Amino acid sequence: MRVGIACARFNEVITKLLLDGALETLARCGVRDSDITVAWVPGSFELPVVAHAFAKSGRCDAVICLGAVIRGETSHYDMVAGQAQGGAGAVSMDTGVPTIFGVLTTENLEQALNRAGGKSGNIGTNAALAAVETASVLAAIN
Numbered sequence: 001m002r003v004g005i006a007c008a009r010f011n012e013v014i015t016k017l018l019l020d021g022a023l024e025t026l027a028r029c030g031v032r033d034s035d036i037t038v039a040w041v042p043g044s045f046e047l048p049v050v051a052h053a054f055a056k057s058g059r060c061d062a063v064i065c066l067g068a069v070i071r072g073e074t075s076h077y078d079m080v081a082g083q084a085q086g087g088a089g090a091v092s093m094d095t096g097v098p099t100i101f102g103v104l105t106t107e108n109l110e111q112a113l114n115r116a117g118g119k120s121g122n123i124g125t126n127a128a129l130a131a132v133e134t135a136s137v138l139a140a141i142n
């Protein structure tokens with residue numbers, strides 16, 4: 001299975017933890033390092049365009065978008081989060097390549113840390129599992 005991961009650098013203290021969780025989970029699922037490509041983008045707003053490139057490349061069976069949008073620190077929270085969510089969904093439907101939304105949208109940094117390997121788990125891990133399962137389902141159908 002080949003996986004493309006688009007990771008936002010904004011709030012990198014969080015997104016690096018999400019990426020670590022995703023990579024560890026993909027390895028546990030048997031995905032080879034050589035079949036994983038990670039691309040860093042400035043922020044979550046840029047995730048969809050890189051996800052689309054991964055999906056259209058023909059070299060990814062699944063794409064994972066990782067980011068952290070924190071309301072307490074931005075006046076355009078809804079726009080950034082909306083673009084990331086809507087964009088990831090559009091890539092999935094436009095290309096047929098499962099594009100997983102692993103973007104945290106939280107009120108504050110503490111909530112984000114709790115969901116990046118803290119007491120609420122790691123959204124990066126969840127996203128990796130969703131990518132592997134959905135790609136497997138599609139492979140069985142197609």
Ligand SMILES: O=c1[nH]c(NC[C@H](O)[C@H](O)[C@H](O)CO)c([N+](=O)[O-])c(=O)[nH]1
Nearest residue numbers: 008010042043044045068069070073074
């Ligand atoms: O990923 C994020 N990008 C953010 N902004 C940058 C945005 O994603 C774009 O990179 C930027 O608007 C340039 O297009 C955030 N805030 O503004 O706070 C944020 O919380 N998270």
